Amino acid sequence: MIEKSLINLEKTVLVGLITKNQTKQVLNEYLDELNFLTYTAGGKVSKRFTQKMESPDPKYFLGKGKMDELQSYVKVNEIGSVIFDDELSPAQQINIEKFLKTKVLDRTGLILDIFAQRAKTSYARNQVELAQYQYLLPRLKGLWTHLERQKGGIGMRGPGETEIETDRRIVRNKINLLKKKLVSIDKQMSTQRGNRGALVRVSLVGYTNVGKSTIMNSISKSKVFAEDKLFATLDTTVRKVVVDNLPFLMTDTVGFIRKLPTQLVDSFKSTLTEITEADLLIHVVDISHKNFEDHISSVNIILSEINANDKPIIMLFNKTDKYIKENINHLENHEIGFEDKSLTNLKISLKKNFKTDIFFISALRKLDINTFRNELYKKVREIHITRFPYNAFLYPDIK
Ligand code: GDP
Numbered sequence: 112m113i114e115k116s117l118i119n120l121e122k123t124v125l126v127g128l129i130t131k132n133q134t135k136q137v138l139n140e141y142l143d144e145l146n147f148l149t150y151t152a153g154g155k156v157s158k159r160f161t162q163k164m165e166s167p168d169p170k171y172f173l174g175k176g177k178m179d180e181l182q183s184y185v186k187v188n189e190i191g192s193v194i195f196d197d198e199l200s201p202a203q204q205i206n207i208e209k210f211l212k213t214k215v216l217d218r219t220g221l222i223l224d225i226f227a228q229r230a231k232t233s234y235a236r237n238q239v240e241l242a243q244y245q246y247l248l249p250r251l252k253g254l255w256t257h258l259e260r261q262k263g264g265i266g267m268r269g270p271g272e273t274e275i276e277t278d279r280r281i282v283r284n285k286i287n288l289l290k291k292k293l294v295s296i297d298k299q300m301s302t303q304r305g306n307r308g309a310l311v312r313v314s315l316v317g318y319t320n321v322g323k324s325t326i327m328n329s330i331s332k333s334k335v336f337a338e339d340k341l342f343a344t345l346d347t348t349v350r351k352v353v354v355d356n357l358p359f360l361m362t363d364t365v366g367f368i369r370k371l372p373t374q375l376v377d378s379f380k381s382t383l384t385e386i387t388e389a390d391l392l393i394h395v396v397d398i399s400h401k402n403f404e405d406h407i408s409s410v411n412i413i414l415s416e417i418n419a420n421d422k423p424i425i426m427l428f429n430k431t432d433k434y435i436k437e438n439i440n441h442l443e444n445h446e447i448g449f450e451d452k453s454l455t456n457l458k459i460s461l462k463k464n465f466k467t468d469i470f471f472i473s474a475l476r477k478l479d480i481n482t483f484r485n486e487l488y489k490k491v492r493e494i495h496i497t498r499f500p501y502n503a504f505l506y507p508d509i510k
């Protein structure tokens with residue numbers, strides 16, 4: 112069945128560079144992800160433009176010939192937006208937009224747009240708005256003023272026309288106001304967190320779309336929104352969970368993604384507080400994704416940026432039902448043969464590589480969930496009885 116919205120999807124073109132540090136294969140992986148992001152934002156990719164260059168052109172990012180090619184493609188095919196995988200300087204963005212006479216976005220702009228679309232609570236909306244204004248501030252001059260903003264579409268959600276086109280001072284004031292508002296909500300939230308008492312707090316972390324919300328649902332029997340799109344939800348969900356009578360709090364957090372701009376991590380610091388205050392992290396990985404090892408490193412980088420990298424952690428490899436061995440091209444790193452990429456061998460090598468607890472499940476098909484749940488119980492129990500020693504007898508120690 113074709114979704115109704117497919118008919119109205121905005122036509123887009125993706126652009127990326129092959130450089131010394133970014134091979135064709137790596138670029139293709141990034142562009143696959145950018146494609147998924149575009150789809151999540153409500154776009155349809157018509158074509159990819161790539162070019163091999165030492166470094167991006169300071170004025171137009173691409174070389175002159177490629178730009179001409181892109182320009183005529185955009186015109187003939189009525190392309191609504193051109194999306195660059197790398198961050199464009201404000202000047203580049205304006206130059207390119209004038210040249211192509213269409214909307215131009217970079218990965219950051221696209222991610223911000225998805226966030227704007229998906230933020231539900233006023234807290235999340237404030238955080239996105241703050242990030243959007245910070246992103247816009249250096250780009251105010253000339254950006255989009257020659258375009259019809261009323262058209263809407265990708266990159267156009269969020270702060271309205273008047274704010275963007277008036278001067279920077281207004282935007283700066285807005286930024287200050289939002290920051291103050293967030294500080295006051297932060298205080299409220301920290302009181303709320305305080306009120307939750309000494310219950311053990313477990314936080315699900317991981318790349319976007321790996322199955323965190325699905326796992327949350329299967330452990331807590333609650334209904335958290337899960338969808339096969341990037342950043343299906345932006346808001347943190349906290350649930351009280353009971354496993355074998357032992358109560359604890361479980362948090363489902365926003366997913367991480369590669370090339371996440373630092374300004375975004377900054378705006379989402381408060382959302383990420385749930386992670387920094389957790390007693391135990393569950394790092395969820397989609398083992399069926401061919402780039403899962405890159406995903407793990409991206410998540411680890413963000414965890415260390417928010418100083419949460421030395422917390423107790425369980426590695427939880429999900430989607431074992433979907434694992435396709437041809438997908439995995441990283442086994443060279445695991446010192447096992449190139450021939451045998453079976454799931455069994457991958458599990459063995461991953462177990463060797465991670466010094467922490469590690470489990471393999473399928474949350475969707477409910478495979479091996481119990482072994483993981485038992486371990487979770489054991490870990491939570493350990494922390495719980497340090498806080499409530501007189502409760503130890505209530506919760507049997509399982510071997
Ligand atoms: P999140 O972004 O990490 O919260 O991921 P979600 O829980 O929203 O799941 C993303 C997509 O992956 C959804 O379409 C889920 O149905 C799907 N999914 C989750 N777990 C599994 C699994 O074990 N196997 C398969 N095949 N799909 C899964």
Ligand code: MG
Nearest residue numbers: 323324343344
């Ligand atoms: Mg989710």
